[in-house]
Amino acid sequence: MDDKIELPRYNAYEEIPLFLDAKAIVRVLGVSRTTAYAMLNDEAFPTIAVGSKKLVRKEKLFEWLQAHETDVSQAQESIYTKLSAMRGKSSPF
Secondary structure: OOOOOOOOOOOOOOOOOOOEEEHHHHHHHHHOHHHHHHHHHHOOOOEEEEEOOOEEEEEHHHHHHOOOOOHHHHHHHHHHHHHHHHOOOOOOO
């Protein structure tokens, strides 16, 4: 099963909802659903819980991206490590 969801991307910042779930993160960043869920479940990611659902505020997502801009390899390693743990594999980093 291909984990990549083919959804239309947002064309402007204003189109992005105020609160993003995994599906919206996929549309914004073009990542897989698994990666979006790994981000939402990462303790360092700025999520809020609404019932059992995890969301991120649009502003916090872009702040987080900006903060990790210069340290992309570390952010990728953190996400890959979480994904690998979910799949039972070791990190290549």
